[in-house]
Amino acid sequence: MQKTNYNFWKSFRESCKRVWKAMKEELQMILNDWGFIIVFFGATLFYPLLYPMIYRNETIRNMPVAIVDESQTFLSRDLTRRIDASPDLEVVASFPNLEEAAKAFRRQNVHGVIYIEKDYEKKINRNEQAFVSIYCDMSSFLYYRAMMLGANFAILDAGNDIKLQRLNQLGVTGKTAEIVASPFEHEANILYNKPMGFASFLLPAILILIIHQTLFFGLTIVNGSACEEGRLYNDIFAHLNGLTYEKLLGKVLFYFLFYITVVCYILLIIPKIFNLPHIGKSIDVILFMIPFLLAAIFFSLTIASFIKNRETGLVVFLFSTIVLLFLSGFSWPMSNISRFWRTFGMLFPTTYGIQGYIKINSMSADLSQVKFEYIALWIQVIVYSLTAVVFRRFNYERYAKTNKSASNVIVEM
């Protein structure tokens, strides 16, 4: 009994040594190849700096708009001033008629036109309803939003003053007039994205995507180059000697530990540097990233087993970056994604990774509130670790069979 125990510990220790050796080999392989250094160090370092810099303004301020003021009166100029004062809009041009304004709009010099009718002041003085037309550039959601926020608030604001005057004329004055003008108090709180900004909304998703895609494309390149450069034979040799699992474990552990440091840099340091949302607990982010990284590694290893050339992964799967981003439900809301695409999205670690990270990091959810994503990721870890092992073994056996002579050479060496 004691003897078997001793043997178990001995072989366990040797296994550990072989796993450690496999990890060291993986590190050496990466450091000896510029292609890997670019993907694993360059891209993970550079991308998270680039995107926050591009989007650092969060939103557009002072969007250029044109005014067509046919009224040319005190009240119409007052309205123009109110619009210009809004942080969203800036009146950069004024035209005598709509045709002239349309020309500037077509040259894309202005992204909106505000038209004040000829009888604007007259109607207000006669206690009638006056009209203002706004024309929005719809080529970008942010143009539309700036116009709706800026122009609507300025016009409503001007309208409210007139409303109070008219109530005064009717004999409704003081506090009562105010109450009639706004019967209830209304307070709007924008949560989890104070500047209502684009960067605070997009970048958490992009950061997770950078982690996943560098890992994914990196591992397809690793596998492709192993096939091309004959390193696969070492793996096959190890497999024939019953060391498949130790080699694989070494590989997985290496990428896991390496990417834990990458995660600390991308998810804990970058948001602080660029003042992106980071109200979650760091420990929760790391705990959540454990199943995410494992799922991503095993998922990538599974797909990578089909990649036989170094460049194929990028050529075939580059587009997936865009598809995965939308499948995650960060933009088009998850509640409105069709059942089919939601189910399809369940296949990918990024879907849960992005959702979970946004909830923890931007909305300060704790782990129990992302239980769904957390469990889903662990299920992916189990499923994809099985597929990764099965495909690897299958590949090795097929190669060993078809290239018997080649593998013999290595065995003999």
Add this chain to the structure above:
Amino acid sequence: MSLNKVINREWKRMKVRPIYFLASVGTMFFCYVFFLTFFAEGLPQQLPIGVIDKDNTSTSRTLIQTIDNSPQINIIRTYPNFSEARNDMQKGDIYAIVELSSDFEADLLANRQPKITFYVNDAYLVAGSLSYKELTFINELAAGFIQQQMLHAKGIVGEENLMPILQPVAIDTHLIANYGANYGVYLLNVLVFGVLQLCVLMLTIFCIGVEIKEQTVGSWLAIADESVFTAVVGKLLPYTVLFSVIGIIGNILLFRFMHFPMNGSLIRMSGATVLYVMAYQAIGFFMISLFPRIRDTVSFAAFYGLLAFTYAGFTFPIEGMPRSARIFSELFPIRHYFKIYVNEALNGTSFRYSVHYIAAMAAFLILPVLVSKRFQNVIFRTDKSFK
């Protein structure tokens, strides 16, 4: 003719390895199906929100009912307090919370301005902004309804007397081309053609780079009668045709099948698509000439290709970016293509406003000329080392 022979050789190569059609027809077919069905709803409807009704009277219930009747939002739960509602918001189940103060009805009747509070989750900017806009709108409606009651009591009746007081300045909103603020219209034209440029870049680099890598340059040049020009044109032409056809199918799907706004000419737009494909082929050729090792070039091209989605300036406008980004964006044909799309499809602008964007895209076709010498050296060197 040797050009025909090169084209034939390329066609045969394309049929042998699945990667060629997988990374062109396969990818684009998937993306058409994906993007066209993904945003099919146009504008997200029935966004889930929550309510905290601290008053629980017939007035507060009527107000909640009014909110729930809006097609854009959907009250999925009523919460007893804020912390429970926030818990669901943090889980991502609801995008907004409406809270009605206690004594809402009593305060309203006693003219004490009761309080209605919105909490909007803008971490999900689209869902948050849309529910915020809708809630503000309903709030105005409800306030208008109550004002009407108050004015009735003062003896003011009839729309012509009420409206000037309720809404002294009316706003008449025109959303140019995209009347329903359809989300797909904002995104699809650039997303779909953004993926197209990824495919064009990658396959251009691949189809040339793989000849260098696998040392088949000799047979490639031999069939082109040792003319590098014929060899390159014959090789790239099948892809020009293939990607142009795919792109034009995309235009037809978007503007005819999906009925996205097209206020200009579909034919001119498709002409721009062909030029767009050629511009990216030119960039691909430029890259593989500069860095003839395909393994490095694909990484670089991936970086450039993905940045196109940023520098097109279709989600976040270029004016909002740092100045350097504005200059960079000129180096991406997709930026010019997007401008042409805005002119042609959305604003229905006369073609002369688009001429300089067309010229900018055409300018990319000069790139191959700039590197032709270097490319010849690369090719002959590989050819010699092989021989």
